[in-house]
Amino acid sequence: MIGHRVGWASLVCLLVLSACSQRQPVHSVAELAGKEIAVPTGTVADRLVQEKLPTAKLVYFNSALDAVQAVKSRKADAAAYDEPILRNIAAKNPGLKVLPEPITIDDYGFAVRLGDTELKAAIDAVVAELRANGGYDDMTARWLPKSGDPAPMPDIPVGEGPPLRFGTSAVTEPFSFVDGSQKIVGFDIEIARRVAQRLGRKIEVVNMEFGSMIPALQANKVDMIGACMTITAERATRVLFSEPYYRGGMSAIVAE
Numbered sequence: 001m002i003g004h005r006v007g008w009a010s011l012v013c014l015l016v017l018s019a020c021s022q023r024q025p026v027h028s029v030a031e032l033a034g035k036e037i038a039v040p041t042g043t044v045a046d047r048l049v050q051e052k053l054p055t056a057k058l059v060y061f062n063s064a065l066d067a068v069q070a071v072k073s074r075k076a077d078a079a080a081y082d083e084p085i086l087r088n089i090a091a092k093n094p095g096l097k098v099l100p101e102p103i104t105i106d107d108y109g110f111a112v113r114l115g116d117t118e119l120k121a122a123i124d125a126v127v128a129e130l131r132a133n134g135g136y137d138d139m140t141a142r143w144l145p146k147s148g149d150p151a152p153m154p155d156i157p158v159g160e161g162p163p164l165r166f167g168t169s170a171v172t173e174p175f176s177f178v179d180g181s182q183k184i185v186g187f188d189i190e191i192a193r194r195v196a197q198r199l200g201r202k203i204e205v206v207n208m209e210f211g212s213m214i215p216a217l218q219a220n221k222v223d224m225i226g227a228c229m230t231i232t233a234e235r236a237t238r239v240l241f242s243e244p245y246y247r248g249g250m251s252a253i254v255a256e
Contacts, residue, residue: 023074026254029101032056035077037252038067048250049080052103065089068253071096082228083251084144084187088174090253091147097256107244108175110191110226113217114240119195119224123242126194143174143187150174153185156193159200166192166203167222169210175228188226191245195224214238 026032034055039045041060049056059076061067067079068089079086083102090096112119130136142151150173168176168188176186184205196203206222213225217239228248231241 023077023255026077026099026252029053029099029103029252032078032252036075038070038076038079040064040067040081043081045080045250048104068093068096071253071255074255078252078254080250080252082172083248084174084228084246085172086251086253087144088150091145092149094147095256096253099252099254102248103250103252105247106230106249108226108228108246108248109231109241109244110188110224111214111217111229111235111239111241112224113220114238116223116240120240120242122198123191123195123224126191126198127243127245130191130194139187139190143190150186153179153183153190156190156197158193158196158203161199161201163202163204164192164196164199164224165206165222166196167206167208167213167216167225168192169213169227170207171210172228176226187246188228192224192226 026035029052032053034057036057036059037049037053038059038061039049040063046058046060049058059070061070064079064081064085067076067081068086070076071079072093072095080103083098086098090098110123112123127136130139145151168184170176170178170184172186174186175188176184179185184207189205192205193203206216208216210227213227213229214235216222217225231244235241
C-alpha cells in the first residue's frame with residue numbers, strides 16, 4: 001500500500017510539473033495563438049483578444065490583478081488588459097513583462113458634457129502645454145516608472161472659484177487610484193487639478209464605479225470625467241471628448 005501511494009503521489013507531481021513545463025516563454029502577441037489568456041470579467045478584454053487571437057483560450061478572473069497573478073503562478077500563459085495598468089503591475093512585480101506589440105491601440109481622453117466646449121478647450125490647453133514644456137514627460141516618469149511604485153502626487157495649488165467636479169473610478173492605477181494615505185491620486189487626477197488651476201477653481205474628486213461615470217456626467221452630477229477612458233465612436237455620441245492625452249490600448253503581460 002505504501003508503495004502504491006507513493007506511486008500515485010509521484011504521478012501527480014509529474015503531471016503538475018508537466019503542466020508547468022508546457023508554459024513556454026512568449027515573446028510576441030502572435031505566439032499567444034492557442035494559448036491560455038487570463039482576462040478580467042466584466043470588461044471588453046475578452047472580445048478584443050478574440051478579435052486578434054481567435055484560437056486563444058480565455059480564462060476569467062475577478063480583476064486585472066488576479067489575472068496577472070494567474071500568469072505568475074503559471075495558471076495562464078498571459079493576461080490581457082489596458083497597457084498602462086499592466087505596465088504599472090509589471091513595474092512592481094519582477095519576473096513579468098508587457099509584450100512590446102499591443103493587441104489593440106486606443107486613445108484615452110477626458111470627457112465633458114456635450115456642448116461644453118469651454119471646459120474641453122481648457123483640458124486640451126493644459127495637455128498641450130504639458131507636452132510643450134516637458135511636464136508630460138515628467139508625469140509619465142512619475143506615474144509609470146520602469147520599476148517600483150509611482151512617485152508621490154505633486155502639490156498643485158488650485159483656485160477658489162466654484163468647484164470643478166471631477167468624476168473618476170479610483171481602481172485604474174496609475175491613472176486614478178487610492179494611495180497609502182487614502183487620497184485619490186494618479187495621472188488623471190494630476191491633469192484634472194491642473195485644469196482646475198488654469199480655471200481658478202477648486203477641485204472636487206468624485207469616486208464612482210467606471211460604468212457610472214458617463215451617466216453621472218449626463219445627469220450634471222460631475223463636470224468632467226476620466227479614468228483611463230478609451231475614446232470610442234459610441235461614447236462620443238453621449239459625451240464630448242478632449243483631444244487624446246495618452247495612447248495605450250490592450251496589451252498582454254507574460255512571464256519574463
